[in-house]
Amino acid sequence: MxxxxxxxxxxxxxxxxxxxxxxxxxxxxxxxxxAAPVAVxxxxxxxxxxxxxxxxxxxxxxxxxxxxxxxxxxxxxxxxxxxxxxxxxxxxxxxxxxxxxxxxxxxxxxxxxEHSVAQAASASTSRANSAKTCTDSAYQLAGWKLPSFTWYYNPAGTPAALSGTASSAITTATNALSTACGQRALGLATTNGGQTTAVPQVGTTGNCIGNDGRNVIGWVAGNGKWLGMTCTYYKTVNGNKTVTGTDTALNTQYKFFTSTANCSGAYDLQSVVLHERGHSLGLNHVDQTAHASAVMTPALSACSVGKRTLGLGDFQGLVAMYGTK
Known part of the structure; x- marks a missing residue:
């Protein structure tokens, strides 16, 4: 394709x-x-x-x-x-x-x-059109690249149920960018810089509030209808778009899980993070119907852990930007 x-x-x-x-x-x-007119x-x-x-x-x-x-x-x-x-x-x-x-x-x-998905009460490892996971090579690029990717985690506000597992789940999801479907490792290394007190530059209502030059992921008590949100800033020099900062916020308004033992009405943290990491690295969405097995499709069902790894198209999109080792 x-x-x-x-x-x-x-x-x-x-x-x-x-x-x-x-x-x-x-x-x-x-x-x-x-209540009364004001000068604007x-x-x-x-x-x-x-x-x-x-x-x-x-x-x-x-x-x-x-x-x-x-x-x-x-x-x-x-x-x-x-x-x-x-x-x-x-x-x-x-x-x-x-x-x-x-x-x-x-x-x-x-x-x-927009899509409609059922609310599941028990975990499922199934992946839509799973037979195409390592054969569908479709991808969509945003047009920018990261020069390197050292990221930091701010644990402030971590939901109590995830206090002992969130950090490792986020690390695992980020590391999943490195390879897929038996391909050679991605040319861009992802480095965990450890914990930070810097906050992700994402506001509660779904607004990008600034760029401090650090790549931070953390928790925000959002009041918008979003599970995860990524703000990515870039500069264009000689026609090339280079990322200067990319932050991701996870919305504590919703319930997340890391263990499939209890997921009723919750969303898989690893799957959400991997999708948001794709945005940071320069991937855009692909069509839900035609490429349902891809991580960069819009759909994510409650309790599904089927998108903890990239599909072939997701990975080849990254390789198109960063090459392989």
Whole structure:
């Protein structure tokens, strides 16, 4: 099967969105009306450019400094820089990628997948279309690369049920990036830098709040409908997009498990982390129906541990960027 490659934006439509001017304030991602009108200083108009034919810039909103889409939000980056917010939920995946061109225009790509999955009461090791796990070579690239990948874990807020197992499960999931389906090891090494007090730069409502240059994974008491969310920042130099920081937050609003002994209504921590790591390293989603065995599909059923390892397409997408050892 042909690899899926990113769509070009040469034919993308453009639009101009003026800053919001209303008697409302945006607080934690939601609009709250004031009791009386207040003076609003208009921000400069922002020229939005759709990155591909599937992106409808009319579905995004901006106040001149921030781009918002379906509950996700990112600050508009400086020229030559970009950011992606990618959220994995119980009903699908959602992402927005925003970059700024040298001429000041803001390029936006949106990606939304919804699905319906059953809530299981007992663990299952089955994998959808498992026979294709090591034969389906499809992948989708985000367009950036990590120069290296040293990551840190902040255990603050770890759910009590996972206090003794979360760290090892996250490490195992990250190490699963290194190989798949008997292939040679990935050329990019993943290094566990140990624990840190630095927090993942992911807000509770599904917003990317900054880039401290460290690759941190940790727990956030989110109020959005997302299991895990990754914010990835990059710079474009001589046409190459290089990641400068990528953080992942795991939402304690939901129940996770590491042992299949008791998983009722919970989600496999390893599977969630491996999917989010794929985003950090530069993988985007592939079609759920055509490539159901891939880790980078949107669907993740409760109690399923079938996606603790990469499929062939997931791995070949990484190899296309990082090569093998």
């Amino acid at each position: 042909r690899n899926l490659l990113p769509l070009r934006s040469a034919l993308a439509p453009t639009t101009t969105v003026a800053a919001f001017a209303a008697t409302a304030a945006v607080t934690a991602g939601f609009v709250t009306a004031f 200083t208009a921000a400069p108009a922002v020229k939005l450019v759709a990155a591909d034919a599937e992106t409808n810039v009319a579905a995004v909103a901006t106040d001149g400094t921030t781009i918002r889409y379906e509950g996700l939000s990112v600050r508009i980056p400086a020229a030559g820089e970009g950011v992606q917010a990618a959220a994995q939920s119980t009903s699908g995946d959602l992402s927005i990628t925003v970059s700024r061109s040298a001429d000041g225009s803001v390029v936006v790509k949106t990606d939304k997948h």
